Each structure stands twice: as structure tokens, then as C-alpha cells.
Amino acid sequence: MKNEKETRRKFATDPVPDLMTDLHTTSTGLTQKEAADRLEKYGENVITREKQQSQLLIFLKNFTSVMAILLWVSGFVAILSGTLELGIAIWLVNIINGVFSYWQEHEAQKATDSLMKMLPAYTQVYRDGKLQQINATKMVPGDVFNLQAGNAVPVDARLIKATSVQVDQSALTGESVPESKKVAFDAGQGEFAESNLVYAGTTVGAGTATAVAFATGMNTEFGRIAALTQQQKPSLSPLQLELNRLTKQISLIAIGLGLVFFVSAIFFVHYPVAQSFIFALGMIVAFIPEGLLPTVTLSLAQGVQRMAKKHALLKDLNSVETLGETTVICSDKTGTLTQNQMTVDHIWTPAHSFTVTGQGFVNNGQIQLDGKPIKYGTDADLDLLIRLVAFNNDTEVEPSKGSARPKILGTPTEASLVILAQKSGIDTKAYSIKYPRLKELPFDSDRKRMTTIHQHDDHTLSICTKGSLSDLLPHCDTIQENGKVRPLTEDDKKAIDDANRKYASLGLRSIATAYREVPQETDKEKQLDDLTIDTAETNLTFVGLAIMSDPPRPEIYEAIKKCHRASIKIIMVTGDSSLTAKSVAVKIGLTSDKARVVTGGEL
Template sequence: MSASEKKRQQYAVADNAAVLQTLQSSATGLSAEEADARLKRYGDNTIHREVGDSQLKVFLKNFTSLMAILLWVSGLIAILSGTLELGIAIWLVNIINGVFSFWQQFQAKKATNSLMAMLPTYTQVYRDGKLTKLDATKLVPGDVFTLQAGNSVPVDARLLEATSMQVDQSALTGESVPESKYTKYDAGDGEFAESNLIYAGTTVGAGTAKAVCFATGMDTEFGQIASLTQQQTKHASPLQIELNRLTKQISMIAIGIGIAFFIAAIFFVHYPVAKSFIFALGMIVAFIPEGLLPTVTLSLAQGVQRMAKKHALVKDLNSVETLGETTVICSDKTGTLTQNQMTVNHLWLASGTYEVTGQGYVNNGHIRRADKPYTWQDDPDLEKLIRVAALNNDTAVEMDKATKQPKLLGTPTEAALVILAEKAGFDTAKIAKQTPRLREFPFDSDRKRMSTVHQHDAHTLSFCVKGSLSDLLPQCTTIIDHGQNRPLTAQDKQDIDAANRKYAAMGLRSLAVAYREVPAEADQQKQLDNLTIASVEEELTFIGLTIMADPPRPEIYDAIAKCHDANIKIIMVTGDSTLTAKSIAVKIGLTSDKARVVTGTELDAMSEAELQEALKGEIIFARVAPEQKYKIVSTLQKNGEIVASTGDGVNDAPALKKADIGVAMGVTGTDVAKDAADMILTDDNFASIVAAIEEGRTVYSNLQKFLTYILTSNVPEAIPSVLFLFSRGLIPLPMTVMQILTVDLGTDMLPALGLGSEKAEPGIMHQPPRARTAHLMNKRVLFTAFAWYGLLASVVSTIAYFFVNMQAGWPARALAATGLTYSRATTMVLAAIVFSQIAAALNCRTISQSVIKAGIFSNRRVWFGIAFEVLLLAFLVYTPGVQEVFNTAPLALSDWLFLIIIPIPLFLLEEGRKALVRRRHARA
């Protein structure tokens, strides 16, 4: 038994006097002086947030990635080699990208913080013997305070008094059914089930209580789970790992080529060492895609913005792509797969059974029998059942004007009965007024019943009773059947029990309803005073069963089907019962009926190897503790899975932190869960996860598209230099280093960003998740960029170079190495690469689908980028002063005609290749 469990046991089993003595308190609380002294000793009653890195450290991280370091070094080499403009340009790109990345992270953090909802602000506390309103953060151990329905529990406490107390502990345990709480000790079933202890972070659903605090802040169970969460460290995302790998690959290729060209320049062309070094540097610059890092950052930022519109707030840019790789989702049940709103869906009476349509705390359904809508006027038994259920009720459901969502004032079970009455056409307020309540015998865990006494009419009192079937049925002697009360027979009891077991097997809860009417005596007050629980709850007439469940979210069925289509496995991990968990899982299509259900106790007994093997099949986890959720996620990761873990409670937080992508609920989620998560769903909608996964896959696909696009220009940038080497200098360098940088950092950037906003191609959610062994720069990307697009662009740019020289008299005259003709020839090479990139930008929009079918003009950002690169080219070509820096010269009309034609055949050639690919796949 842990220290925490021993502490709880100590306060649970002791009587009130012993608990108060241990805490050195009294039934009237602490003095203000003693409370101040304890506040200094224990500190504020707050959950400490994970501090994380300082803003400065977060800022500097954006300048120390492998790609960023490579750019710093490249810039330094350029400056040392005498090309100051080149070095400054490379460094500026690094600085701009780093600032942009930091700004995106800062904005995401701000949005996250705005969602956080801490523990309750005020609590009614006894100080100096008087009940006073106090900031809940100032509560200390030994404080005595009061609670009522709707209050959040601010600390861990022991109950001193309790009346009809029910507490929603789903944020702590994942269990959707409220726990009954009372002063008598009962160990209960499961974690945090002690009957006389209440815990921080939970909510009072019904009743009133007086309690004494024994733990505050980080010492509460809520705080300890938060602490466990904060001890976990996040590892690099798959995208970070892949970008680091890509950086190393590109660096090795670029440096290798640079060394080879450095040696070749010395021995083939007989350049001086310094000049050979600058030449080699140009080749390194040509092969390092300086625009890759800012383009990736901006593409991820676009993904973040699109996800925000789909109610998914991403806290870290790299999490966007990680979603697309997800292979397993570990999902909580309550509030995530279900609505966390108990709903009556069946009624059982001796006269027949009814189905109740509509879900949640909204009157959007009706009662029907044989597909025919029913109201209470159609059946006296139905009328009696609903009337008694509505009268024997302390709960109300209101529409919140701010959120436009139903707001519960009481317990979920009673709320379900209120909505049932509304669906049947009852005016519950009118009934309560016509049949006033005279006395109440609250629910308690011993008898598991609640009874109320009402003035039926001037001559009759009505006893209304509801409770568990096993405890209520023995108190019944008659049963209502077609409007008549008749003796309750053994066969009736068998029929009732059979119906109850049938619904229980479906994971549904039943609540029995009964009543009795007695004559009102002349001295009614004396009659009421003489009533006892025993006298009210005897010789009752059994009316029927209300069958209820926490319904699945309406959109969950389609969301799960999409996950299965995408080969994403979903595993339910809940604190709820095994029966309820499996029935919900089967109903929503999460698993088949053959799925194995593993409880927390069974999980503890399993070895790691057994758990790894079990996780390969259909499996559901029920009655699990927070540390067990963490164990499940970590074992899945050892199995090689990319794991997304969802949840809203503090019990979910450790698993959220451990997972590759933690997804918290923004509306119902606790602040600890939100802090631990990588993504927050602002609408608590599981379907938003599926939309986010599709967005993540699209982001990765788009990363490959603009990687292909960016790498394409490397080949035509390098080939002219190869010609220079192979000709031993007879062919002057067709491009300068600054012109190469113009393509990498200028003309390529905006079209690449346009590709980052490309919509998903058809069928992207019918493909399996990307394997961990797959890489951004794979064979397809390399072939398309270098051997296809790049080769075609190289041929075009080389022809463009000779096209200008031919106009100047080549081959009769030697190729110009200086002067206006040379500047115009290098400008033409630059322009030919730009116009080849126009075709590449269009071609890279799809992998196999026809761009014409996708819509040539459907991506306006690509066309905006194309327009920008043409205007930038014109600026470099015709602006005095700029011409000297970039070695450009004005182009003739014939040059522009040559350039304008370039994209057309390149685009049509690629459309033909894609058509052949589609035809081959169709045959396969």
C-alpha cells in the first residue's frame, strides 16, 4: 500500500472526533490566526503548472536545429570566402525562420492558456466559528467547509455530515456514474471509492455536505497525478527526427559534392585555391535547400491554422505531422466517445416495453412503441411511471445562454428522468406545483432508495420511491398492469429480473420506480411527523424500470469507421465497468464482440511480454488506474506504434504526456490534462481527431511535394557547373552563387508555400499510416526531383544558356566569359530555371492525380507564388544596382518568348506520365 493510500485509509476508517483530533481542528473549523500559520507552512491550494523552458531558451531552440546550424555555417563560410552578400542573406533566412517559429509557438501557448480552468474560486469555510466565503486557494489542512450541488470540490477531505450526497468523480477515475457519498465508511469498488472521502477536482452532483480538509494543492490525489505527469519528458517528434535525418543526408551530399568540385576546379580547370573554394561553395549552396526549413515551418503553421478551424488547437508545430503517422488511438470513454450525459433509452412495464429516442440532456426525442410515438395519455402505466420519476427528483436541466449547451443542476441519473418527462410531454414544473412535496427521505447507500411524500389531492398522500431493483422490489407487494393494481406474483418477479439482466448484459443501468397512495388524515402535520422510512417504503406498488446509459456521441460512428479505413486502431481505456465498456465499444463499432476486456487488476498481473502480445489483438481496458494508462501507452510504443492518447481527466494526464500525441478535451478537460496534451479539442468532439489526422497526413504529403519541388532546382543549378568542369573552363560558369541563392531563397519560396496548402488527394484516409522506416526523401522523391523534373529543367536551362550565346555568334565566336552577353546568358539560365519551376510547381501539386482534374486554378496560393517569382525575376533583371549584385542583364523579347513556352511541354509531359501510372495501378 502506497503512502497516499495509507493516508486515505487513515482518514476514512477513523471516526469524526479522531479525524478532527489528528488534524488539530474542530467541528467549527480553525481560527484565522491558525489558518494563516498553516497557509505559510503548506502553501496555497493550487496545482503547480509545469514551468518548462524559459521564453529565452524556447526562442534560442529555434536557431539550434541541425538545419539551422548548417545554415549558420554556410553563411559564415560565404562571408569568409569574400561573398558577404551571400552570407548575410543565408543568415537572414535563418533569423526570419527562427523568429517565425517562436511566434507560432508563442501564439499556440497563449491560446492554450486561455482555455485553462483552475479549481473553484470560492468556498464556504468555517473561520473563527463563523461560515465565511473564502478564496479556495487559501484553504489549508484542518479547514472545515460546506458543499452543495454544483460545487467543485477544492481539496481532499473527509465528510463530517452528508445529505443525499453524490459526487461526479469522472475527472479523477473516468467512471461516468456518480458516486454516493456519506459519513459511514465503506471501502467501495475501485480507485477513490471510499464512501466518506471526497477529492479535489471532482464535482458535487447532488446533496449537501460538511467536510474537513486533510490535503491541499500538490498533496491532493489530483496534485500527485499532476506531479506524475510533469515528471515525464517529451521526446523528439517523428518529424523532428526525420528533418534531422534529412539535414544530415543533404549536408553529406552537399559537402561531398563541394569537395569533389573543389578538387576538380583545381586539377581540371587549374583555378587558384581561393577561387576553387568559392566555386565549391557555390555547389554546396546549390545542393543545400536553404528554403526548406522556413517552408516546413510555414507549412506546419498553415496546418495549425486549418486545424484550429476544425476545433483542434495544436500547441506544437511538429505535432501536426505526428498526427498523420498515428497508428493507435488510446481513447477514454466518458466524455470522449460518449456524451457524459445519462439518457433513458428503454422503459419496462408489466403492460409492455417502450423505446425512448433522442440522446443527451436535450428534449429532442420521444417515447415510442411498435414505431408509434406515445405520450403519457396513451397508457396509464406509462403516465404513472413518468409522473413518479419526475416528482421523486431534485435535479433540473437548463440551457446555458453563453454556451448554448444544456447545464445540469443535480445528478446525471435524475437529469435523465427530467428529460424523459419532457419527451413524454410533461410540464415538470407544473406537476411539482400541483403535487407539492411535503417530505423527503434522501438516498443512502444502505437501502439504495430515495422517497418523497406529496399531496396528491385534498384527501390523498402519494409516496414516490425510486432505487436499485434488488433493493426496491422486495418492498413491493403489488404491480400496476394496464391501469390496475394487482398482486405481485413470483412470475412477475422472474419477468422483471429477466428484463433487468437483459439490459445489464447490454451495459445499461436500470432504476426501479414504485409508489403508494394513502388517505390524508385530518391532522396532516402529525401524520407527516410520524412517517418513517420503513412506513413509507413498504407495501409499495411496482411501476416499472427506467433503463439508461451514457450515449455515444452521434458523430462517433462515422469517425471510428474512418479510423478503421485508415488502418488506425482504437483502444478504449476507461475507468468504467467491464460490461459498460464492452457494450459501448461493440455498439459504436470500436471492436467486435470477441474483443478481450482486461481490468486494471488483470493488467497488473500481466508481464510486459504478455501485454505486448495482448495489444496486438482486439482489446478493451476497463477499471484502470492512471499509472496503468501510462503503462499501456508505453507498451504500445515499445511495439513500434505511434500512439495518440485522448482524455479529459487528471487521470488521463500521464498517458497524454507519454503519448506521441496527447489529445485533451477543451470544454470538459481538466487543466492538468490540457497542460500535458499536445493538442486540445475545443469542441470535445472525437470526430475532430479524425479530421486532424487527415490534416496531418495531408501535411506530410505536402512536405514531400514541396521537398520534391525545392530539390528539383538543385539539378539545373549544378549541371551548368558540371559543364564548366568537364569543358575544363571552356564553358564559363553559367550561374553565379548569388543567382543560385535567388532560386533557393527567392523564387522557390512562395510556390513551395502554396504546395504546403494543397488539399488532400482522394483516398489519403484509405492508406495505412506512414511506417517509421519511411522517409521524407524516399526513392520516389529523389527520382522525381533529380532524374525527371530536375533533368528536364537542366536540359532547358542549358539550351537557354546557349540560346543567348548563339544570338551573339556562337559557335563561330567563343562563349563569352565576361561582359553584357555573359550577364545576359547567366540571367537566361536563371530565368529558364524559374520558368521550369513554374511547371514543377503545378506538377508537384499531385502525386498521381491529374492536376487538370484537381483544378489547375484551384490552389490560388501556388499561382500567387508563380506571379511573385516572375515579378521578382523581372525586378532582378531590370533594376539598376541590383543587376550588379546578382550579375543580371536585361533580356530581349525573343528571350521572353523562349521562356514563356518552357512550362507548357514540361507540364504536359508530366500529365502523360501520371496517366500511365494511374493506368498501371488500375490494372494491378
């Protein structure tokens, strides 16, 4: 594991020219011949599986448990004792139970095999200096390929170009919040956090990128995880151990009582030995609980069905009982306890504080001031903030079809801002045509800001910036209040900071917005080139805060109550701030406001 991390770090930290040299490739990719040679050397880019047991062996396994063997033996004993019908009935019970168990586990296995489908079918790859669409299974180390929003990443790769890239790495980390990616190296926190590496099995949520592959197939991190799951040795569940123990006890008791009756029949009743033996065999069969195994199997099958209705998949029937022995649950927050549907709840401007109704990625809500609906065009500060979050946005929200959840091409945070603009009543697409984007300064984890530059009119360019308050406010020297711009004072900064703290204490997070308008110069292209991060994100006018939350899942309140009644302890594990995490935990009834929050560093 240490060597794997060191190798991964080397691919992340080496200069791009050195990396290209090590991979024996160029910025224009491989030739067809080189790719063919490497495909022969490294194999196809697929997740392979260790040699599986034959279906016959898997089928027979359901008839060879200790209890099943006892039933086979008891059926045989019943036949020896002269009760042919009973023996056949016992064997039929065993056969029906085994077939049913096999069918249940076979159906679950088909569902879990969907792991193989997590890699994309086709990828845009440079071959012979030209961009071509090839089957992702034919990719090899050294391939240079393109990524865009919605693409699944086919290989482990190093970014060599990137624009506003956000990647969902939940397949590797379990964390549903997208990771920002860029060309420059940043170690980040936690596993797979390198800023310039993307991994097979993950998905691009926003932005575009060009990357060079350094690992394919089973050599990827995704492949290593798949290999580990295949190496897992099967172990008996607590229920299986208990049933085996019970079976042995029943067998000993039945045989012991059979011997007692055999001896008693000979010495006390004076039966012939043969007749006494048949009598003893009948008593042994009578003590065997033939209905126990099917009763247990049917109970477990019902549990599997109930879990399936709750969208939980179990490969093995006995896992249901194992889940029943749970005493502690460690749960992520975003997407597990919450819906992973960021929603703007409030808008704060220096003049007013607005509330926003409606939750989730649907625009069935409204913006309110003092409890009354307010539309776009009635408050200058609100109008400007909505335009800023609509312009400064790389996410698209495709309308839902029927009861399905709308498709988000981007990040949940930016999606909530698109929904906010829709709730205000503006046509975001029409505005994007009226005020076209000329340039973008992408978000990155260092400065925590994103800036877009738009054509305002024939003579003016608009610089729109959003980001974290602590990183944006120092770049503002004016503030807009009631439609008028004035100097930003220390009192203003305190009022803004107090408002942000108040919302943070409620478990909400904020996005700060600011802008600046500059006269358009004769040579617009040169002017745009000169508008860099240092020159564009300065002398900004502060506009306001968009306050958002990730609403808890409606069913989580009752689920937590049931866990507490069952004496199951729940621990929230999240990457959010301690203030937000505690607020959400208290809100959903997970803990009290006196609970201690342990940070990663303390742990």
C-alpha cells in the same frame, strides 16, 4: 506513491472525531488566528509552477535545432563565398521560421495554462464559528466548508455531512460518470474511489455537503498531478530525430562533395587555391535544402490548425507528427465514444411498452405507443411512472440559450428523466409545488436506491422510490397494471426480468420505479422521522422501467472507419457492464459481435 495512498486511506477510514483531533480543528471550523497561522505555515491554496524558462530562452530555442544551425552556418558560408544576397535570404528563412514556431507554441501554452483556473474563486468556510465566504486561495488544512451542486471542490477533504452528493472526478480519473459520495467509508474500485473523500479540481454535480480540508495547494492529489507534469523531461519526437539524422547526412554529403570539388578545381582545372575554396563553398551551399525547415514547420502548423478545429489542443508542433505514428488507441466510452447525454429510449410497464423519440438533453421528442404519440393523462401506468421520476429527482435542466447545450445541475441519468417528464407535457415545477417533498432518503452505492417522500393530499403521503431493478424488486410485494394494484407473482417477476435482460442485450440500462402511499398521521413530523430506509422502502408497488442509453457521437462512426483504414487498433476501456460495452462497441462498428470482452478482474 504507497505512502500517499496510505495517508489518503487513513483520512478516509479514521472516525470523524479522531480526524478532527489530528487536524486540530472542530466541527465549527478554525478561528481567524488559527487560519492565519496555518496559511503562513502551509502557504496559499494554489497550484504553483516550477521556475519556468525565460521567454527569451524559449524564443531562442526555436533557432538552435540541428537543422537551424546548419542554415545559420550555410548562410555564413554563402556570404564567405561572395553571394551576400543568398546568405541573407537563408538567414531570413531561419528567422521567419523560428518566429513563426515560437508564436504557434506560445498561443498553445496560453490555452494549456487554463489548468490554473480549475480551482474555484470563493468558498463558504466556517471561521470563528460563522459561515463566511472567503477566497479559496486562503483555505488551509482543518478548514470546515460547505459544498453544493455546481461548486468546484477547492481542496482535498473528508465529508462529515452529505446529502445525495454526486461528484464529477473526470479531472483526476478521466471518467465522466459522476461518483456518488457519502459520509460512510467505502473503498470503491479504482483510484480516488473512496466514497467519503472529495478532491481539488473536481466538481459537485448534485447534492449538498459539509467537509473538512486535509490537504491544500500542491499537497492535493490535483497538485501532485500538476507537479508530475512539470517534472516531465522533454524528449525529441520521432520527426525531430529523423530531421537531425537527415541534417547530419546532408552536412556530411555537402562537405564531402565540397572537398571533392575543391580538390578537382585545384588539380584538374588548375584554379588558384583561393578561387577553388570559394567555388567549393558555393557548392556546399547549393547542396543545403534551405526550404526544408520552413516546409516542415508550415506542414506541422497546418496540422495543429486542423486539430484545433477538431477541439484538440497541442502544445508542441512536433506532437502532430507523433500523433501520426499512433497504432493503438485506448478510449473511454462515456463522453468520448458517446455523447454523455443519457436519453430515455423506452418505457416498460406490465401493460405496455412505449418508445421515446428524440436524443440528448433537449425535449424535442415524444412518447409513443404503437407508433402513435401519447400524452400525459391517457395511460394511468405511464402517468404514474412519469410522476415518480419527476418527483424522485435532484437534477435541474436549465433551458439552452441559442445552440448551446442545456446546463445540467446534477447527473446525466437524472437529467434524462427530467427530459422524459418534459416530453410527456407535464410542468415539473408546478408538480413540485403541488406535491412538495417532505423528506429524502438519498441514493447510496450500497442499496442502489433513492427515495423521496411527498405530500400527496391532506390525508396521504407518497413514498417514491427509484433504483436498480435487482435492488428494488425484492422490496416490492404488489404491482400496478392498467391502473390497478394487485399482488406481485413469480410470473410477474420473470416478465420484468426478461424485459430488463432484453433491453440490456441492446446496450441499454434501466431504472426501476415503485411507490407506496401511507395515511398521514396526526404527528406528521414524528411520522417522517419514523420513515427510515428500513420502514419506507418496503411493501412497495412496482410500476415500471425507464430504459435509457447514451447515444454515440454522430461523428464517431466515420472516425472509427478512418482508424481501421489506417490500421489503427481501437480498444474500449469502460466501467460499464460487459454486455452494455460490447453492444455499444458493435453498434458503432468498433468490433464484431464475436469480440472478446476482458473484465478488470481478468486483466
